[in-house]
Amino acid sequence: MARFLKNKDASIGRAPGEIIFIGKQKVDESTIDLIDYDDKTLNERELGDITEGLSCMNSNTVTWMNINGLHDTPLIKSIGNGFGLHALVMDDIVNTGQRPKMKDHDDYIFFNLKMMDYDDEDGEVKSEQLSIILGKKFLLTFQECPGDIFQPVRDRIRKNKGRIRQSGTDYLAYTLLDTICDNYIYIIERLGERIEELEDEILDNPNKKVLTRINDYKREMNYLRKTVRPVKEFLILFSKIESDLIQKETVPFLKNLLDLTSQALEAIDAYRDMLSDHLNIYNTGINNRLNEIMKLLTIFSAIFIPLTFIAGIYGTNFDNVPELHFRYSYFIMWGVFLVITISMLSLFKRRRWL
Structure with missing residues (x-):
């Protein structure tokens, strides 16, 4: 549970809604990236302060503000106050140990979940907290550090591909959630490839290194399951939500997210079972090797018993x-x-x- 309960001692005894950053600071300075668009215009730049972003609210464009770095609590407060966010929501944003969840606040919908990345070189899964605020004309995303999996979404906006430039903030939120869920499946598949490769190695040479890898993959799969399962839970609510923020045309897309998370959970469970089978194969292999050693020692003992008897006489x-x-x-x-x-x-x- 260490990945979910980060520095919980920092939150003990403080007042509800008191905004204190909990987690590891990953950037020196927080930054704000703005993409403001409609079907005909596009404005993309880095903001110096929050007032530039608030000025976009007076137009009929879709305003997407991405905040990199959660340690700057004064900045988070100013953004929260500017967009009318509840103090508890701001508190959840800066607490990186939060469980994935969704809250409907009438004027906006708050999402909190994990955004993951896979390192092909060492096979390690890296994650960071992502918070999404879906408003009528704006969408805010808060992440721990620059660099994310949303570059294809930005490219679609820039190149005016698909329906994203003709749709509202609800479709943009769906697109981001869809990208996250697709990435979950991608990571599960990459880990699955390595898990499947383990079987031959276990049969050929069951050793402590293989056992360590089995346990590492089990830990990663357990973490993925704890991450994806609550996402599916709040997506069930999100697909049934009755809100002015969600257009009817977007609802079918939201239900597609449920299929993705269900697919991800099924794959996770399948690979967890496979790892259990691998562990059984490993234990069987070790026991067989031990039996072979014991058999060899027994044979040597049986040979030396009559020899020892004669020598003893x-x-x-x-x-x-x-x-x-x-x-x-x-x-x-x-x-x-x-x-x-x-x-x-x-x-x-x-x-x-x-």
Whole structure:
């Protein structure tokens, strides 16, 4: 649960709605990126302060403001106050350990979820909190640091592809959520490819490194499930919401998001089962190797039992042991040892114990 409960001690005892950043600061300075558009015009720039963004509210354009960096609580407060956000919403925005959720505040809808990225080199899943505020004429996104998965959305806006420039903020919100859900599936598929490759490695050489990878993938899949499942829960509510902020034309698209999250959860459960199977195969392989070792040791012990018996007889301290004074007794003893050893090895091999 460490990924979900970050620095919770910082929130103990403080007043409800008190805005305190909880998490790891990932940028030195917060920035605001603006994309303001309609079907004919496009205005894209970095804002120096919030007043420039608020001035766009007087037009009939769609205003998308993306805030990078959540540690600057005065900036978050000024944005929240400018757009009429509740103090508890601002508190949720700056608390990066929040569980994914959605809240309908009549004038706007608040979404909080995890945006993920996959590192192809080390196979690591990286995540950051993303908050979305859907208003009538504006859409705000708050993320922990610059760089995200929304570049294709920005390109569609710039090139006026599809219906995004002819639609409102609700369709833009859907597009962002759709991109996030698609990325969930992409990450699950990439992890799944590595999980499937593990089976041959487990069968060929079950070792501690393989066991560590199995446990790492199980941890990633558990985290993905804890991330995607609440997203599906609030998308069920979102697809049924009755709000002036959602146009009827957008509702069918929202239901498509449910299909994506259901597909993601089914894939996660399938790979979790596969990892459990991998773990069983690993344990079986280790047990088989241990059994082979024990069998080999048992065979050696069985061979040495008669040899030890013979050596023990002639190692006694009795004065009258006739064979001790026979000239070739030492060589005869070794001959007997070899005959016994070869006979037992032949017996074990005939019975396929070797």
